[in-house]
Amino acid sequence: MFQNRFVSxxxxxxxxxxxxxxxxxxxxxxxPQQERVLTQERIPVSFADLPGWENDDMVALWPAFRNSCRxxxxxxxxxxxxxxxxxxxxxxxxxxxxFFESNFIPYRIxxxxxxxxxxxxxxxxxxxTGSRQRKGKFRTAxxxxxxxxxxxxxxxxxPKLKGMRLRGKLDGNRVVPYxxxxxxxxxxxxxxxxIVWVDDVLDAFFLEIQGSGRVYLPESGETIRLxxxxxxxxxxxxxxxxLLDKGELKPGQASAQQIRQWIRKxxxxxxxVLDSNPSYVFFREEKIADPSEGPxxxxxxxxxPERSVAVDPKHIPLGAPVYVDTTRPYSSEPMRQLMVAQxxxxxxxxxxxxxxxxxxxxxxGEQAGKMKQKLKLWxxxxxxxxx
Numbered sequence: 001m002f003q004n005r006f007v008s009x010x011x012x013x014x015x016x017x018x019x020x021x022x023x024x025x026x027x028x029x030x031x032p033q034q035e036r037v038l039t040q041e042r043i044p045v046s047f048a049d050l051p052g053w054e055n056d057d058m059v060a061l062w063p064a065f066r067n068s069c070r071x072x073x074x075x076x077x078x079x080x081x082x083x084x085x086x087x088x089x090x091x092x093x094x095x096x097x098x099f100f101e102s103n104f105i106p107y108r109i110x111x112x113x114x115x116x117x118x119x120x121x122x123x124x125x126x127x128x129t130g131s132r133q134r135k136g137k138f139r140t141a142x143x144x145x146x147x148x149x150x151x152x153x154x155x156x157x158x159p160k161l162k163g164m165r166l167r168g169k170l171d172g173n174r175v176v177p178y179x180x181x182x183x184x185x186x187x188x189x190x191x192x193x194x195i196v197w198v199d200d201v202l203d204a205f206f207l208e209i210q211g212s213g214r215v216y217l218p219e220s221g222e223t224i225r226l227x228x229x230x231x232x233x234x235x236x237x238x239x240x241x242x243l244l245d246k247g248e249l250k251p252g253q254a255s256a257q258q259i260r261q262w263i264r265k266x267x268x269x270x271x272x273v274l275d276s277n278p279s280y281v282f283f284r285e286e287k288i289a290d291p292s293e294g295p296x297x298x299x300x301x302x303x304x305p306e307r308s309v310a311v312d313p314k315h316i317p318l319g320a321p322v323y324v325d326t327t328r329p330y331s332s333e334p335m336r337q338l339m340v341a342q343x344x345x346x347x348x349x350x351x352x353x354x355x356x357x358x359x360x361x362x363x364x365g366e367q368a369g370k371m372k373q374k375l376k377l378w379x380x381x382x383x384x385x386x387x
Contacts, residue, residue: 118352
């Protein structure tokens, strides 16, 4: 919310309209629920139309769905199915499959261009090594949200602008876009806002892309979680795309692993490449009560490895089950399974688009970094009660 009490309601309206016109990241409008889904995007089908439906491991999916009900259980559309799910035997795959077939309708998702094929990428929760102090090899800071970052929720001004947020800062009596990555790094303006210092610039950069991660502190033996707190409002630009456009990588070579290899061979161009992405992510520190639990996604519940996905919430409602038909990274091996939309991401845009959460650690990172697969997608929504 806008924090300066001297700004009148009228001025705030003018301010947000002006900032929307001048900012480098125009907000994305989220329409009211009943208007925001194009009819051609969702085609009702039967469960028999879902390839591999009978072979999916329902028991592995069940904890993720029950987590969604923790967030959705009080919403009218979800209340009945979430209440009924309490009585389902979570160790019985037949009972779980029957629950979905009895209570949901699957919808094939079609993109606005009429295509039913999109893209699946992957993300994970990395482990970094760091220190509370800047010393030795620990020289790259990860920052908490700065006090001068303004986040303006336009729904507070006009309800029809639900989902539109603007980020900026005050410059005298003007509101201007917040600093880019390059400006933040060169100015040193965030000094004093450090949470920890880590030993690798690239690890820190990729942590921003993942949105959350864990940091091991050797001095204390403690491992903490850094969760996404906010972002500077600048647009996300892929450094893989930057290197492709510069001719430094060839199509099909822009995986996280290949980007790392290129930068290791060209260290003098590190800042050029990183600064090509003006977006900058700020974190908050969290204790890890249960190491087996994933970080919380946008839905506010822990992510489940290989069963949670990030989606574009303008097209896929958060918390809903989605059935994905894709392939394993760098492979034609089918990967067909029911998952749950529990997160969002700056690069996840469009109806047939997901980011697959692989889990925690190096092995998960290996899979996530390689994943850029074709995707077909079905959305499961609760049946409406008959009166």
